[in-house]
Amino acid sequence: MTTHQKRLEKYAELALKKGVNLQSGQxxxxxxxxxxxxxxxxxxAKAYGRGAKNVHIEWSDExxxxxxxxxxxxxxLETFPKWKAEGLEEMVKDGxxxxxxYGPNPDLLKGVDSERIAxxxxxxxxxxxxxxxxxxxxxxxxxxxxxxxxxxAEKVFPGLSAEAxxxxxxxxxxxxxxxxxxxxxxxWEDHNERLRQAREYLNKKQYKKLHYKxxxxxxxxxxxxxxxxxxGSATSEKGVEFNPNMPTEEVFTMPHKYGIQGKVSSTKxxxxxxxxxxxxxxxxxxxxxxxxxxxxxxxxxKHLLESDEGAKxxxxxxxxxxxxxxxxxxxxxxxxxxxxxxxxxxxLGKAYPTNIxxxxxxxxxxxxxxxxxxxxxxxxxxxxxxETDIDGETKDGSxxxxxxxxxxxxDLE
Amino acid sequence: MTTHQKRLEKYAELALKKGVNLQSGQxxxxxxxxxxxxxxxxxxAKAYGRGAKNVHIEWSDExxxxxxxxxxxxxxLETFPKWKAEGLEEMVKDGxxxxxxYGPNPDLLKGVDSERIAxxxxxxxxxxxxxxxxxxxxxxxxxxxxxxxxxxAEKVFPGLSAEAxxxxxxxxxxxxxxxxxxxxxxxWEDHNERLRQAREYLNKKQYKKLHYKxxxxxxxxxxxxxxxxxxGSATSEKGVEFNPNMPTEEVFTMPHKYGIQGKVSSTKxxxxxxxxxxxxxxxxxxxxxxxxxxxxxxxxxKHLLESDEGAKxxxxxxxxxxxxxxxxxxxxxxxxxxxxxxxxxxxLGKAYPTNIxxxxxxxxxxxxxxxxxxxxxxxxxxxxxxETDIDGETKDGSxxxxxxxxxxxxDLE
Ligand SMILES: [Zn+2]
Ligand SMILES: [Zn+2]
Ligand SMILES: [Zn+2]
Ligand SMILES: [Zn+2]
Numbered sequence: 001m002t003t004h005q006k007r008l009e010k011y012a013e014l015a016l017k018k019g020v021n022l023q024s025g026q027x028x029x030x031x032x033x034x035x036x037x038x039x040x041x042x043x044x045a046k047a048y049g050r051g052a053k054n055v056h057i058e059w060s061d062e063x064x065x066x067x068x069x070x071x072x073x074x075x076x077l078e079t080f081p082k083w084k085a086e087g088l089e090e091m092v093k094d095g096x097x098x099x100x101x102y103g104p105n106p107d108l109l110k111g112v113d114s115e116r117i118a119x120x121x122x123x124x125x126x127x128x129x130x131x132x133x134x135x136x137x138x139x140x141x142x143x144x145x146x147x148x149x150x151x152x153a154e155k156v157f158p159g160l161s162a163e164a165x166x167x168x169x170x171x172x173x174x175x176x177x178x179x180x181x182x183x184x185x186x187x188w189e190d191h192n193e194r195l196r197q198a199r200e201y202l203n204k205k206q207y208k209k210l211h212y213k214x215x216x217x218x219x220x221x222x223x224x225x226x227x228x229x230x231x232g233s234a235t236s237e238k239g240v241e242f243n244p245n246m247p248t249e250e251v252f253t254m255p256h257k258y259g260i261q262g263k264v265s266s267t268k269x270x271x272x273x274x275x276x277x278x279x280x281x282x283x284x285x286x287x288x289x290x291x292x293x294x295x296x297x298x299x300x301x302k303h304l305l306e307s308d309e310g311a312k313x314x315x316x317x318x319x320x321x322x323x324x325x326x327x328x329x330x331x332x333x334x335x336x337x338x339x340x341x342x343x344x345x346x347x348l349g350k351a352y353p354t355n356i357x358x359x360x361x362x363x364x365x366x367x368x369x370x371x372x373x374x375x376x377x378x379x380x381x382x383x384x385x386x387e388t389d390i391d392g393e394t395k396d397g398s399x400x401x402x403x404x405x406x407x408x409x410x411d412l413e
Numbered sequence: 414m415t416t417h418q419k420r421l422e423k424y425a426e427l428a429l430k431k432g433v434n435l436q437s438g439q440x441x442x443x444x445x446x447x448x449x450x451x452x453x454x455x456x457x458a459k460a461y462g463r464g465a466k467n468v469h470i471e472w473s474d475e476x477x478x479x480x481x482x483x484x485x486x487x488x489x490l491e492t493f494p495k496w497k498a499e500g501l502e503e504m505v506k507d508g509x510x511x512x513x514x515y516g517p518n519p520d521l522l523k524g525v526d527s528e529r530i531a532x533x534x535x536x537x538x539x540x541x542x543x544x545x546x547x548x549x550x551x552x553x554x555x556x557x558x559x560x561x562x563x564x565x566a567e568k569v570f571p572g573l574s575a576e577a578x579x580x581x582x583x584x585x586x587x588x589x590x591x592x593x594x595x596x597x598x599x600x601w602e603d604h605n606e607r608l609r610q611a612r613e614y615l616n617k618k619q620y621k622k623l624h625y626k627x628x629x630x631x632x633x634x635x636x637x638x639x640x641x642x643x644x645g646s647a648t649s650e651k652g653v654e655f656n657p658n659m660p661t662e663e664v665f666t667m668p669h670k671y672g673i674q675g676k677v678s679s680t681k682x683x684x685x686x687x688x689x690x691x692x693x694x695x696x697x698x699x700x701x702x703x704x705x706x707x708x709x710x711x712x713x714x715k716h717l718l719e720s721d722e723g724a725k726x727x728x729x730x731x732x733x734x735x736x737x738x739x740x741x742x743x744x745x746x747x748x749x750x751x752x753x754x755x756x757x758x759x760x761l762g763k764a765y766p767t768n769i770x771x772x773x774x775x776x777x778x779x780x781x782x783x784x785x786x787x788x789x790x791x792x793x794x795x796x797x798x799x800e801t802d803i804d805g806e807t808k809d810g811s812x813x814x815x816x817x818x819x820x821x822x823x824d825l826e
Contacts (some may be wrong), residue, residue: 027489034447041476047486055481059447060473065455068468071461075442085505186534278550 004170005020011145012042016050018188018233019143020097024051027096029057029088036101036147043099052209054311056091062108065313069112069120073311080127084102088131097242098135098142100341105151106334109274117273118303125376133388137353138234141242144236144337146173155334176247176325176338187250188243192264195232197412198319199251202229202402210402212264212344214388220344221317224371226357230254234354236247247326249341252318254351256371260284260314264346268332268339275300276334280381286313289348289369294406310375316347322386322406337381344384344403349375417583421729424558424592425455427659429463431646432556433603434610434655437464440509442501446472447562449514456512469504470633475521482525482533482713490533492538503542510655511548511555518564519747530686531716538789543722544675550766550773551647552776554655557728557750568747589660589738601656608645610825614666615642615815620805625677625757627801629694634730634759635672637784639770642666647767660739662754666733667764669784673727675695677759681745681752681795688713689747693794700726700784702761717761723788729760729768735799735819749793757797762788800824 001009007039016022028047032040044055069077085287092098109117135142160168170392174180178187206227212219231251233241254329265281280294280301289312292300305312318340326333326342333339353359367374390403401409414422429435442461445453457468482490505511530714536544548555550776566578573581579718587593591600619640625632644664646654678694693707693714718725731753736739739746739755746752764786780787788813803816814822 037447037474040481041474044477044480048480052484055477057472057474057477059470059474061450061454061470063469064457064470067454067457067461071465072467076467081500081503083496085502087494087500090496315606388714402646403543413817 004167007174007179008039008042009168010066010184011174011177012039012046014177014179014184014188015043015099015143015145016024016046017154017185018243019145019246020099020141021240022030022050022052022097022141025053026054027054027056027091027094029058029091029096030099030101031058031060031098032101033147033149034059034061036103039101041059056096058088058264062105062149066112067118069109074116074119074259076261076307076411077116077280078123080123085127085131088128089134090358092131092134092140095140097140100142100144101147102144102337103152104146104336105149105150106155106271106276107274108151114275114303118307119252121273122307122376123310132207136350137237137337140235141236141240143242143244143246145177145246146335146337147281148173152335156331172329172331176329177351178278192232194255194412195248195251198408198410199229199231201410202251203286205379205392205394205400207400207402208395209259209393211391211393211399212383212388214385214392216265216303217263217383217388219262219264221314222256222371223253224256224259226370227253228355229356230352230355231305245337245341247338247341249324249326250315250318250320250345252355254355254372255314255317255346256287257310257313257351257373258287258371266383267333267343267385270379270381271334271336272297272300272304272379277301278305287314304377304379307349307377308375308384311349311377312372312375313348313375314346315349315373315378316345316380318345318347318380319390319403320338320344320384320409321383321403338374340380343382344381344390344406345382347378347380349373349377349379357397417580418452420454420583420587420592422599424587424590425452427590427592427597427601427719428456428556428558429459430440430598431656432558432659433554435460435463435465435510435554436653438624439466440466440469440504442469442471442504442505442509442511443514444473444511445514445631446516446560446562447474449516452514452560453581467509469509470473471501473486473516475562479521479525487529487532489592490529491536493536496541497605498540498544499540502547505544505547505553507749508553510553513555513557514560514707515557515750516560516562516565516635516748517687518562518566518687519568519689520685520687521564522674525687526751527686527713527716530688533688533719535720536787542789548651552650554649554653556655556657558590558659558687559748559750562588565748575818585742587740603680605645605656607825608661608664609715611821611823612642614823615664618805618807618813620813621808622672622806622817624804624806624812625680625796625801626803627798629678630676631799632675632677632697635669636666636770636783637669637672637746638646639783640666641768641770643718643765658750658754660751660754662737662739663731663733663758665729665768667768667785668727668730668759669700670723670764671700671725671784673700677796679745679796680756680798682747682794683710684747684749685713685717685792689716689732690717702726710795717790717792719764719788721788723786723791724762726761726786726788727759728762728764728786728788728791729758729793731758731760731793731804732816733797734759734816734821735797752795753793756795757801757803757819758793758795760791760793762786762790762792
């Protein structure tokens with residue numbers, strides 16, 4: 001076995017144990033590009049080894065997705081197959097875990113009419129609402145891991161051959177996910193413990209507001225009453241601990257949908273539906289984007305914001321110290337799973353219901369009352385840097401430092 | 414572009430034009446192993462070029478199928494997902510064509526309990542009954558083409574490297590499907606014309622019975638009244654001409670389900686559910702298998718025959734001259750699409766309703782009355798050789814030569 005194969009084996013093991021934490025008798029859905037067949041086969045073999053009752057693969061191929069996005073009539077793009085949505089729903093309701101293997105070409109849809117992409121995304125989001133709610137409410141365990149697909153690797157490491165770029169990207173992936181360590185499972189337990197401390201500190205504080213200051217950013221974010229900070233591992237409805245994202249460096253909660261004021265500037269490009277939005281800023285009034293601009297991809301940003309009413313409001317506030325391994329790597333990955341774990345970020349769109357007490361069982365009316373944002377989209381964008389200062393405003397109106405120069409201003413082990 | 418790529422392009426073109434004959438505005442389902450991604454991408458690009466509204470790929474992976482067949486609990490194997498069957502049905506009813514890219518490893522399921530395979534096959538056949546009826550009645554256009562997957566190629570050309578074996582198998586595929594000729598489209602038109610002559614000759618004759626004589630074979634096959642011989646191109650309900658199999662060298666019709674008497678011996682191995690059945694013979698009385706034996710794979714043969722009531726009766730009688738390019742190649746392909754076009758064959762199981770007048774609209778009762786066999790299986794097995802003689806018995810009881818020493822005894826251009 002080559003070193004690379006050994007690491008893929010460890011990576012697969014980690015994804016099953018610390019990612020979805022697959023239990024004997026459970027089914028597993030794997031979303032994966034056909035390019036990732038080697039990893040998918042290893043994961044599947046290990047899943048059956050752990051007693052999986054079935055491994056269902058939803059294969060995809062970027063070149064075929066591109067052809068469809070480019071050529072299919074709008075009517076076809078706007079119609080997500082109902083039978084597919086029902087199949088996915090049926091499986092998660094039957095207790096299947098969901099593992100997404102993810103490494104898209106960031107430039108895939110460059111040049112494709114952004115309205116077509118937005119319509120297709122909207123159709124799939126609508127059709128998959130129930131399925132996605134199931135996942136976002138942690139009713140089953142789920143996880144996203146990366147795969148160093150050639151086109152992605154060439155974007156991160158331009159000028160190299162596809163093979164060399166892939167091997168460099170794998171090196172980064174294995175390092176950042178701690179797969180290169182002797183005992184990755186233990187390393188993840190330690191890491192989860194540190195994130196647990198950060199979230200418990202913030203949960204005890206119950207800040208009323210967070211105040212962000214950085215170049216181009218002067219933002220006040222209100223947090224709803226009884227908000228909950230999550231980070232690291234999560235726990236499913238059935239009590240199974242899992243890691244939704246690998247890597248993960250963030251602790252995050254939800255903002256109050258009517259409580260955002262001021263301006264925020266992005267610090268990293270946002271790749272949306274295969275198109276890049278760069279150096280953009282958003283101005284909020286009472287939680288809603290009232291102005292925006294972007295150095296490039298402004299049209300794509302417009303489509304994102306206009307997806308629906310909730311796309312103009314925030315659904316996530318996440319804190320990530322700049323000394324995270326991803327930030328330290330110095331690379332821009334053009335991949336949200338990696339880049340979002342490099343920096344503090346916010347998300348436009350839907351809030352995770354688990355980020356507020358009783359969230360998963362709230363009616364639409366209760367969500368509205370508590371300021372929980374809803375939308376068909378959920379898009380993280382990075383706005384943290386080594387110049388980011390954040391203060392927490394307590395209930396009595398005093399300010400406490402939370403972040404200074406992009407790092408925690410509180411004590412963690 | 415390499416020679417191989419140019420040939421793949423011609424092959425893809427042929428599959429779309431002469432195979433499914435895809436029309437502008439139609440959708441296309443492609444069943445394919447992920448290993449065939451290069452060909453699938455070429456076909457898809459050309460399909461959109463011809464105005465396809467959508468190309469839906471049903472990817473599969475043999476190693477994953479193997480793992481599932483080996484590990485999943487029986488309850489999972491016995492349950493074909495209803496949502497998937499409904500999705501496929503929905504598409505063909507919406508006018509989608511179906512192209513199957515096919516090149517399985519003949520030894521894939523060796524060592525897997527044949528009862529598990531039979532149960533899984535039965536579950537999928539049951540779930541897909543409506544979908545398969547749609548296809549078998551030519552309500553839409555459909556076609557099967559081969560792809561030289563490594564494991565298959567290594568079986569056909571043992572002792573070579575995977576790459577060398579694949580390249581030799583591609584050579585055979587391109588030759589046998591006439592892709593190596595200057596104008597494959599014209600070559601297929603000429604070929605279809607010869608098959609048209611053979612089937613029209615037999616349709617005019619309306620033989621009451623066929624009498625087979627060969628070493629180990631002495632068989633009388635009754636043909637139902639108003640049986641129809643097909644061969645070469647078919648015509649869909651909407652009047653579109655297509656080639657269901659590429660290659661195809663056969664003309665075929667249905668036997669009367671109660672009218673088979675005598676013994677038949679196989680001349681080529683039968684690969685069923687990944688297991689080989691070799692040198693077997695079947696004895697029929699009043700259409701039903703009353704005795705059987707096999708030098709190897711007898712257990713698999715037993716499971717095949719016991720799939721259901723109709724699996725013990727015949728559903729197809731096919732005539733193929735031994736000078737067909739596949740027979741002349743001298744290879745055994747361990748692949749029904751190829752081997753069935755090397756020799757005269759019969760099929761156990763379901764008859765194609767289009768092989769009898771008004772077949773597609775017959776009720777179960779009418780099918781029974783006319784001797785049309787029904788089953789969840791349809792398995793071709795080869796029983797022709799250079800020693801096969803076949804006589805046709807006319808309505809007045811006289812005998813006419815149809816085949817002598819494995820070749821047509823009638824005049825064709
Ligand atoms: Zn986040
Ligand atoms: Zn997020
Ligand atoms: Zn046949
Ligand atoms: Zn057949």
